Amino acid sequence: MSWTDERVETLKKMWGEGQSASQIAKELGGVTRNAVIGKVHRLGLSNRAGGGTTTAKAAPKEKAKPAPKKAAPKKAPAKAEKADDKPDAAPAVKPATPARKAIIPAGQPLPPQPSANEISPEALAKVSEIEKSAKKLGLLELTERTCKWPIGDPATEDFWFCGLPVQAGKPYCEAHVGVAFQPMSSRRDRKR
DNA sequence: CCCTGATTCGC
DNA sequence: GCGAATCAGG
Numbered sequence A: 001m002s003w004t005d006e007r008v009e010t011l012k013k014m015w016g017e018g019q020s021a022s023q024i025a026k027e028l029g030g031v032t033r034n035a036v037i038g039k040v041h042r043l044g045l046s047n048r049a050g051g052g053t054t055t056a057k058a059a060p061k062e063k064a065k066p067a068p069k070k071a072a073p074k075k076a077p078a079k080a081e082k083a084d085d086k087p088d089a090a091p092a093v094k095p096a097t098p099a100r101k102a103i104i105p106a107g108q109p110l111p112p113q114p115s116a117n118e119i120s121p122e123a124l125a126k127v128s129e130i131e132k133s134a135k136k137l138g139l140l141e142l143t144e145r146t147c148k149w150p151i152g153d154p155a156t157e158d159f160w161f162c163g164l165p166v167q168a169g170k171p172y173c174e175a176h177v178g179v180a181f182q183p184m185s186s187r188r189d190r191k192r
Numbered sequence B: 001c002c003c004t005g006a007t008t009c010g011c
Numbered sequence C: 001g002c003g004a005a006t007c008a009g010g
Helices: A005-016 A021-028 A033-042 A121-132 A174-180
Strands: A150-152 A159-161
Touching: A005 A021, A005 A033, A021 A033, A121 A174
Parallel strands: none
Antiparallel strands: A150 A159
């Protein structure tokens, strides 16, 4: 498969929408997420335009490619070259006068814009949603990477654990993390 | 283990 | 230009 105009367009679109590389790859078909990421970089739209949202890591600092343990036949860089030495820093802070290029054509379907949150009803809805497809794992079935969100009444037989795959080191799946970690709320109106 | 994107480098 | 292999992290 080659990167036809259409495919590139789809890539741009999806990437712009915040889709993950793997999802894009899956959508396009015939390419791996690596290919997608590689293309993204080549296209120069590595960061999700806007203001550096999402994963803003990958600090362009010196890439420490430390001692290849094994003779590393593949990698033979040893490029100790860096004539131009700038104090680094390169603070890409507030774009005072950016307006470089405004994305978002016209009818963009609302980019995911997380902001204040107080148990979004969506989160709850999401939970109900996923609970239907929960694996209903028993306590013994739980592993490090299964959602440990309890469902049902522990005092009855109708009790099980979500069991869906968790994503990062979290104890719950994406959906449950949403409702589990509530920033702050209940504190409020404890009026008396 | 699952996933994410980032980078490198042979092709 | 391409993307697998690798890296780095949640």
